[in-house]
Amino acid sequence: MKTLMSPSGPGSVSPFSAPPLVVGPFRLADPGRRPPAMRALDGLPGIGDRLRVAAFAELQARDAFQWAADALAGDSVVLRKAWLALARAEDRHLGWLLDRMDALSLDVRGRPVSPELYGALTSSTSVVDFAGLMASAEERGRVAGERFETRLRDVDPTTAALFGQIAREEAAHIRLAERLLRGDEVFFTDDSDLL
Numbered sequence: 001m002k003t004l005m006s007p008s009g010p011g012s013v014s015p016f017s018a019p020p021l022v023v024g025p026f027r028l029a030d031p032g033r034r035p036p037a038m039r040a041l042d043g044l045p046g047i048g049d050r051l052r053v054a055a056f057a058e059l060q061a062r063d064a065f066q067w068a069a070d071a072l073a074g075d076s077v078v079l080r081k082a083w084l085a086l087a088r089a090e091d092r093h094l095g096w097l098l099d100r101m102d103a104l105s106l107d108v109r110g111r112p113v114s115p116e117l118y119g120a121l122t123s124s125t126s127v128v129d130f131a132g133l134m135a136s137a138e139e140r141g142r143v144a145g146e147r148f149e150t151r152l153r154d155v156d157p158t159t160a161a162l163f164g165q166i167a168r169e170e171a172a173h174i175r176l177a178e179r180l181l182r183g184d185e186v187f188f189t190d191d192s193d194l195l
């Protein structure tokens with residue numbers, strides 16, 4: 001079993017090194033290039049840009065939580081359970097967003113995306129580091145989700161409601177990250193504790 005204290009010598013794998021991100025149906029921007037700016041939110045291309053970026057953020061968050069459960073939870077069964085539950089929540093969000101793109105006949109590969117979030121989250125070397133990065137990433141996602149919910153309410157109420165639902169669930173993830181940052185004991189029994 002990996003522990004945070006295991007020395008990494010030649011040939012050994014650091015407990016902190018994350019596997020390469022598997023990007024699934026998405027298309028990455030060329031290394032060193034930023035993805036193109038998102039189009040206006042008043043039409044389907046712009047709605048697609050936001051769904052795509054949000055979906056890829058969910059994929060990166062999911063895989064980062066899975067990595068953290070192995071690399072950073074140490075001997076804490078509760079922490080490991082919590083991070084795996086967060087990975088399941090992000091996977092559910094990813095599915096909802098991809099389903100919505102499908103329903104709108106939007107091409108997931110239509111524009112390139114950046115894997116920056118996964119790199120940032122998996123650069124953490126401690127629970128506190130990771131919880132801090134996680135809290136700020138979740139907060140960015142929550143704020144963007146609320147903004148899209150408001151702006152899309154009249155244009156596309158179904159997508160608006162989806163962004164709103166995800167934003168509310170991200171708020172619960174932020175509360176968990178804040179408990180970890182304060183060093184509170186985390187009581188976690190099942191996925192409903194995230195809600």
Ligand SMILES: [Fe+2]
Nearest residue numbers: 058089090093
């Ligand atoms: Fe999410």
Ligand SMILES: [Fe+2]
Nearest residue numbers: 090138170173
């Ligand atoms: Fe989240």
